[in-house]
Amino acid sequence: MSKRDSEARVPLFHLSKRASIEPWKAWLIRVAAVALGLIVCGLVAFLLIEKLQQKPEKIGEFYYTFIKGAFGTTRKFWRFLKNLAVLLCISLALTPAFRMRFWNIGGEGQTLIGVLSAIAVDFYLGGKIPEWILLILMLIAALAAGAAWGVIPALFRAKWGTNETLFTLMMNYVATYLVAYFLVIWVPSGSSSLGKLKNGKLPVIGNENVLIIIVVLLVTAALYIYLSYTKHGYEINVVGESVRTARYVGIKVNRVIIRTMILSGALCGLAGYLIAAGSDQTVTTTSAGGQGFTGILVAWLGKFNPLFMILTAALIQLLNQGANQISQDFGVNNALPNVIVGIILFFVIGCEFFINYEVHFRGHHPEKGAVK
Amino acid sequence: MEKQLALEMRGITKRFGNVVANRNVDLDLYRGEILAVLGENGCGKTTLMNMLAGIYFPDEGTIRINGKEVVIQSPKDAFAHGIGMIHQHFKLVDLFTAAENIVLGVHQEGRYNIREINAEVAKIADRYGFHLDPAKKVYNMSVSEKQTVEIIKVLYRGADILILDEPTAVLTPQEITRLFSVLRRMKEDGKSIIIITHKLNEVMEVSDRVAILRRGEHIATVNTKETDEARLTEMMVGKKVLLNIERLNPVNPVPRLEVKGLNLYSSEGVHVLKDITFSANGGEILGIAGIAGSGQRELLEAISGLQPLESGSIIFNNPKKDQPVTFYHKSLKRVKELGAQDAFHDRNMNPVSFAGMNNKAIRKWVDSGGVLFREDEVMNLRDKTPLEIRQLGVHLSFVPEDRLGMGLVGSMGITDNMMLRSYRKGPAGFLDRKKPKALAEEIIGDLEVVTPGVNTPVRRLSGGNVQKVLVGREIAYTPKVLMAAYPVRGLDINSSYTIYNLLNKQKARGVAVIFVGEDLDVLLELCDRILVMNNGAVSGIVDARTATKEEIGLLMTGTERKEEDHEQA
Numbered sequence: 001m002s003k004r005d006s007e008a009r010v011p012l013f014h015l016s017k018r019a020s021i022e023p024w025k026a027w028l029i030r031v032a033a034v035a036l037g038l039i040v041c042g043l044v045a046f047l048l049i050e051k052l053q054q055k056p057e058k059i060g061e062f063y064y065t066f067i068k069g070a071f072g073t074t075r076k077f078w079r080f081l082k083n084l085a086v087l088l089c090i091s092l093a094l095t096p097a098f099r100m101r102f103w104n105i106g107g108e109g110q111t112l113i114g115v116l117s118a119i120a121v122d123f124y125l126g127g128k129i130p131e132w133i134l135l136i137l138m139l140i141a142a143l144a145a146g147a148a149w150g151v152i153p154a155l156f157r158a159k160w161g162t163n164e165t166l167f168t169l170m171m172n173y174v175a176t177y178l179v180a181y182f183l184v185i186w187v188p189s190g191s192s193s194l195g196k197l198k199n200g201k202l203p204v205i206g207n208e209n210v211l212i213i214i215v216v217l218l219v220t221a222a223l224y225i226y227l228s229y230t231k232h233g234y235e236i237n238v239v240g241e242s243v244r245t246a247r248y249v250g251i252k253v254n255r256v257i258i259r260t261m262i263l264s265g266a267l268c269g270l271a272g273y274l275i276a277a278g279s280d281q282t283v284t285t286t287s288a289g290g291q292g293f294t295g296i297l298v299a300w301l302g303k304f305n306p307l308f309m310i311l312t313a314a315l316i317q318l319l320n321q322g323a324n325q326i327s328q329d330f331g332v333n334n335a336l337p338n339v340i341v342g343i344i345l346f347f348v349i350g351c352e353f354f355i356n357y358e359v360h361f362r363g364h365h366p367e368k369g370a371v372k
Numbered sequence: 373m374e375k376q377l378a379l380e381m382r383g384i385t386k387r388f389g390n391v392v393a394n395r396n397v398d399l400d401l402y403r404g405e406i407l408a409v410l411g412e413n414g415c416g417k418t419t420l421m422n423m424l425a426g427i428y429f430p431d432e433g434t435i436r437i438n439g440k441e442v443v444i445q446s447p448k449d450a451f452a453h454g455i456g457m458i459h460q461h462f463k464l465v466d467l468f469t470a471a472e473n474i475v476l477g478v479h480q481e482g483r484y485n486i487r488e489i490n491a492e493v494a495k496i497a498d499r500y501g502f503h504l505d506p507a508k509k510v511y512n513m514s515v516s517e518k519q520t521v522e523i524i525k526v527l528y529r530g531a532d533i534l535i536l537d538e539p540t541a542v543l544t545p546q547e548i549t550r551l552f553s554v555l556r557r558m559k560e561d562g563k564s565i566i567i568i569t570h571k572l573n574e575v576m577e578v579s580d581r582v583a584i585l586r587r588g589e590h591i592a593t594v595n596t597k598e599t600d601e602a603r604l605t606e607m608m609v610g611k612k613v614l615l616n617i618e619r620l621n622p623v624n625p626v627p628r629l630e631v632k633g634l635n636l637y638s639s640e641g642v643h644v645l646k647d648i649t650f651s652a653n654g655g656e657i658l659g660i661a662g663i664a665g666s667g668q669r670e671l672l673e674a675i676s677g678l679q680p681l682e683s684g685s686i687i688f689n690n691p692k693k694d695q696p697v698t699f700y701h702k703s704l705k706r707v708k709e710l711g712a713q714d715a716f717h718d719r720n721m722n723p724v725s726f727a728g729m730n731n732k733a734i735r736k737w738v739d740s741g742g743v744l745f746r747e748d749e750v751m752n753l754r755d756k757t758p759l760e761i762r763q764l765g766v767h768l769s770f771v772p773e774d775r776l777g778m779g780l781v782g783s784m785g786i787t788d789n790m791m792l793r794s795y796r797k798g799p800a801g802f803l804d805r806k807k808p809k810a811l812a813e814e815i816i817g818d819l820e821v822v823t824p825g826v827n828t829p830v831r832r833l834s835g836g837n838v839q840k841v842l843v844g845r846e847i848a849y850t851p852k853v854l855m856a857a858y859p860v861r862g863l864d865i866n867s868s869y870t871i872y873n874l875l876n877k878q879k880a881r882g883v884a885v886i887f888v889g890e891d892l893d894v895l896l897e898l899c900d901r902i903l904v905m906n907n908g909a910v911s912g913i914v915d916a917r918t919a920t921k922e923e924i925g926l927l928m929t930g931t932e933r934k935e936e937d938h939e940q941a
Binding site for chain 2 (some may be wrong): 001011014016018059225229230231232233234237238242244245247248249250251252360
């Protein structure tokens with residue numbers, strides 16, 4: 001048999017798991033992925049946007065629009081920071097649960113129920129009690145509701161071993177329909193949505209976004225410390241890595257899960273409070289706006305490190321606002337920006353694979369000059 | 373007899389990260405023969421076979437079938453080349469019948485006719501002497517029947533090369549006999565069979581040739597007729613070396629741990645520990661020998677509070693009568709508890725009461741040595757969780773078999789792993805990493821752990837270094853009882869000796885050491901007494917200084933009669 005013959009049937013490449021990778025190499029892969037993603041975006045945009053086809057020189061403007069969406073004006077920039085803060089808050093809330101390998105897909109519902117509870121307090125008590133007491137009651141209601149939404153799946157899992165992914169996901173729907181139910185009660189007939197309530201608005205420092213940003217920054221720092229330097233955080237990490245190790249050293253696994261889900265849910269509730277009292281003063285079924293799911297992405301990309309997650313949340317928020325700007329400036333519908341965000345995320349997430357795995361091409365032998 | 377090569381593997385290498393599972397392995401298989409692949413746990417037998425079955429793809433090397441070079445990228449490729457593997461864990465659909473499982477995934481021309489398939493399955497079963505009802509549902513089947521379905525499945529697909537991964541592990545002796553007779557018939561029919569096992573008697577009984585793997589490398593292939601169990605063992609475990617492990621004479625051993633009538637059922641309802649009774653003495657190393665899976669792991673886990681017992685007691689003795697209490701093993705909280713139970717007296721034999729004293733005053737009194745135990749401490753650890761055992765002040769160290777999955781946290785550095793036992797100490801809420809870091813550095817220095825730093829994830833360290841970290845931590849906990857399960861498995865000679873020395877030091881300190889081992893040479897040279905387990909029961913306890921390997925080997929594979937003897941004794 002000729003050599004060529006046998007080579008032809010050897011697969012073109014195969015994969016093997018890397019033992020380790022130098023940090024600079026990993027970052028090079030990530031940067032390359034973003035660059036590649038942007039190039040592919042440009043190509044797709046060129047194929048789909050008529051304006052671009054007529055004036056190919058506008059491709060530079062296309063990329064510039066991304067930045068403009070978030071940084072174009074002072075107002076846009078503040079909005080960027082505020083949205084970033086709320087998204088980050090939800091991502092932070094999910095982080096302890098995910099570190100524990102408790103797949104909390106219910107951030108959306110936990111946030112929404114937080115909004116609903118805060119608005120409920122506002123709706124019934126607004127104007128009847130001093131504003132500062134109202135705000136505190138709203139906060140307590142949001143935290144408690146979020147915590148309850150988080151702890152119910154944890155209790156079921158601890159007691160009966162139910163699957164937390166499905167459970168938390170279902171809790172999202174319960175929250176959504178609870179909102180719909182209350183809207184029917186609250187909204188006077190003839191009107192389609194609950195208008196902005198007069199009371200229950202967070203005090204304005206500088207502008208209305210600053211307080212939200214400060215709160216989330218404090219939560220970020222606190223959560224970082226909690227996860228890295230406290231006994232609770234340590235227990236979360238041990239349980240996440242190996243339940244058997246946790247049992248072996250006498251950690252009560254169920255207690256840790258329940259405790260952590262109360263925290264996770266309560267932080268989602270806090271995000272809901274920030275949405276309710278910080279900006280919206282009302283509730284709709286989409287008050288959380290899918291951020292409970294986007295938050296999962298942020299947390300995952302940030303490797304569940306709160307400090308790192310500031311960057312990933314900023315990236316996601318930048319993409320979102322940039323994509324919206326594109327749909328405005330180039331006169332295309334709302335779907336295209338989502339395609340663009342999807343493409344870039346595909347590359348960003350996909351590149352992790354090449355950080356974890358090494359590709360061997362045919363004829364290449366790993367021991368020659370490869371990583372040890 | 374003319375022998376035709378059915379399969380040749382040349383220079384096969386497979387790595388998982390920095391672990392080499394197979395290194396440059398050559399293997400030949402002839403038509404119409406049974407080849408046993410023999411090796412210890414974790415020597416790469418299954419990995420090697422998985423590369424034939426298309427589960428893994430080799431990093432290097434070539435595979436030839438009937439003289440032609442082939443590339444096997446998927447189980448489908450493997451079937452196309454006539455290779456079928458029967459995995460240790462069956463891959464069957466419970467709700468389907470035997471025949472349905474057998475044809476699942478086979479693409480054939482024509483209509484699906486279950487009656488024809490049933491007939492064909494029955495024909496294959498008859499031909500080789502299987503007993504199987506093709507219409508029986510899998511969930512109604514015994515383990516051995518399921519195995520039969522798996523075997524017929526690969527035969528139905530026209531496999532000429534059958535690979536069986538530890539097929540006898542789940543079978544009764546009668547079923548094993550039947551399986552072997554079936555294998556012989558298939559051999560006569562011209563099939564080539566590879567059987568993965570680490571049981572020597574089965575190798576001798578059924579195989580024509582034996583290929584021995586050790587640590588991922590192919591050591592030799594020999595004709596079964598020309599060898600014997602002793603020589604195979606030697607090849608499997610390496611050259612018989614005089615180990616020269618130091619063994620000190622026990623210094624006034626005291627009964628430390630008394631296990632009585634321990635019974636344990638697994639969550640599947642299997643009786644895994646049967647009436648276990650023994651005692652472990654302080655200042656002595658008690659070895660535990662037995663075939664893998666005879667209940668060793670469950671026994672150690674039961675003692676450390678990780679398994680809910682059916683019956684029995686685990687008595688921990690602390691002969692402290694008239695001796696001072698220390699904070700060495702007891703927390704202040706525990707001392708106060710015991711004080712309230714009137715467990716102490718002072719130097720003048722007057723009862724001790726801490727009523728009305730603040731913590732500082734209590735500490736001072738205890739530290740001065742003025743608080744003495746009234747009686748020896750005797751505690752039953754049964755039904756206590758690991759945490760409760762610790763809170764009682766019982767220092768029980770346990771080096772589990774699964775180092776990274778149970779003893780350590782792979783993604784954490786040495787410092788954070790040191791904290792696993794002690795992180796609850798220190799100020800409320802926050803972790804104190806100072807002492808664990810100092811301990812980590814001490815262990816790295818003392819035990820010559822090779823690591824880039826105290827924060828490098830322990831998963832990245834080599835097996836020997838991982839074990840040093842684990843044993844180091846467990847010893848730093850100043851145990852009264854130290855249990856170690858297979859502490860030298862996978863370690864090189866030097867690391868192994870480091871571990872032996874550590875165990876010996878603990879013995880000299882008066883610790884009751886329990887050592888679960890698989891290498892009989894080591895057990896015989898290191899231990900003072902050896903408890904032999906067989907099928908979840910104690911089949912004998914022998915003096916390691918006088919016992920022979922044969923004696924222990926017989927106890928390990930002990931028969932019913934021996935168990936009765938033991939009960940009478």
